[in-house]
Amino acid sequence: MAIPVVYNLRSVKARWTSAIVAVLGIAGTVGVFVAMLSLARGFRATLVSSGSYDNAIVMRAGATSEMMSGVTLDSMRILQDEPGVARVNGVPVVTSEVVVVAPFPLRSTGTDANVQVRGVSPNVLTVRKIVKIVQGRMFNPGLSELVAGRNAMNTYSGLTVGNQVSFGGGHWTVVGIFDAGESAFDSEVWCDGRVLADVYKRPNNIFQSVTVHLSSPDAFQSFKDAAVKDPRLDVDVSREIDYYAKQSQMMTRLITVLGGLVAVVMGIGAVFGALNTMYSAVAERGREIAVMRALGFGAVAVVFSFLVEALLISFVGGAIGCVAVLPLNGFTTGAMNWQTFSHLAFAFKITPDLLVGGIIFALAMGVAGGLLPAIHAALRPISVALRSL
Helix, strand or coil: CCCCHHHHHHHHHHCHHHHHHHHHHHHHHHHHHHHHHHHHHHHHHHHHCCCCCCEEEEEECCCCCHHHCCEEHHHHHHHCCCCCECEECCEECEEEEEEEEEEEEECCCCCEEEEEEEEECCCHHHHCCCCEEEEECCCCCCCCEEEEEHHHHHHECCCCCCCEEEECCEEEEEEEEEECCCCHHHHCEEEEHHHHHHHCCCCCCEECEEEEEECCHHHHHHHHHHHHHCCCCCEEEEEHHHHHHHHCHHHHHHHHHHHHHHHHHHHHHHHHHHHHHHHHHHHHCHHHHHHHHHCCCCHHHHHHHHHHHHHHHHHHHHHHHHHHHHHHCCCEEEEEECCCCEEEEEECCCCHHHHHHHHHHHHHHHHHHHHHHHHHHHCCCHHHHHHCC
């Protein structure tokens, strides 16, 4: 025979002060848990959305990022003739790119942060179709002009259309702002690759990477096989979306681990709060429990009843914690991308599965905090409790 749930509701209401303490502890823990996971998910989503399933990125064999890579002009010419490369009017759709990091002052603090400056080919918008010019125009090849990503414009001082900026010993005019669909490119500054190489005194025949637009997504394997097996080349080929997913792993793992540690520490505190609440309930309701046992309610029914009460408290705490972090969804922040040593803007990404995970985490804390008191209540001798009536 089960004890009615209404009994648990009345019990929580009668002991509302201790219940609120437990609810707030669980809510804070769940809020931190969901916020940290959404931070990691937002960072990963920003990088992964930079890649296209239709593009392949080519780097020097063994290079882990563009900053560590080098591809020669001769190699690029060979690559653009490999099978699977898309062509427009007979011209290969390929962009050879030079990547550097330059300091720009943050709008928020005035201190410098590293911005990734990408020197690209004039046909880059054909290769990366997610990028659209939303203010001004595209830079002219051969001139010291640049276009800035939308997040870069909002994050750093000076990156507005018509303004002039200086870095790398050169003077540049901002002629446009582009929208890259909330990808990592939104935090970059783009200019002509050959001009960037000249300013930084780099050889004009060496690039960090080559991005190839494929004739179709299915053409990737044939292009990769041809490029990797070509004895004239010493390169690695990745699908662009896979490359950026791999770039996100280090920071995502770091955020997840640190967030998990914080959540575990806070969770231990929340569990002790729930234990205190439930043990207090057991102490105050000893006679009630004895009467229910005498009326025929078994030990299992008592354990279940106390667990229901603990789960009710933890569910309310979890729901409050999830609701409290919802305003963070879409909030833009920034962090260092340790693969490129540049500042990357990204947004918190709170998804339904994260909220469900937060509720499950809260219920787990409720079980941990309510099980021992529930067993203690069920094992109390009936005769001892009844004698005190």
